[in-house]
Amino acid sequence: SIEAKDFTPEMREAAGACFVQIGLTPPTKGTVDGKLLVSAEQFLEAAYRYTAIGGDCFYCAASFDIQRAMCENHIPIVAHVGLIPSYITWTGWRAVGKTASEALTMWKRLKRLEEIGCFAVELEVVPGRIAEFFAKNTSMIYFSLGSGSGGDVQ
Structure with missing residues (x-):
């Protein structure tokens, strides 16, 4: 990149x-x-x-x-979900998706990105178990940036 x-x-x-x-x-x-x-x-x-x-x-x-x-x-677009450094005021410098509410918000964002037509998504600093669920339930390529080993790309 x-x-x-x-x-x-x-x-x-x-x-x-x-x-x-x-x-x-x-x-x-x-x-x-x-x-x-x-x-x-x-x-x-x-x-x-x-x-x-x-x-x-x-x-x-x-x-x-x-x-x-x-x-x-x-x-061809690679989107971003989780910690987004360029918009750090959204989340602060921390793992995103640790609560059920945050995970659900991220899931909705991810599915919307998929519907829009993004072919891939960077999941940054998302708990591994949440990221794995996302990866198994989306057609997008999943780039893991500190989100566990379940990504298609590390």
């Missing part, structure tokens, strides 16, 4: 046949080419530009509306 601002044709060439995920920067983390990405059109414009360079998929923790617009335009 590489931040969009750092992805160049030279990076694509250096990656060879590796699958490259491009991180589309949320407004809380900075800019892409000096612009904040705040609308679906801006996210789509950036995704098309980085697809032309050779990006294979895009990490996007933006709103459901933006993620839906990208999926409807055939942009």
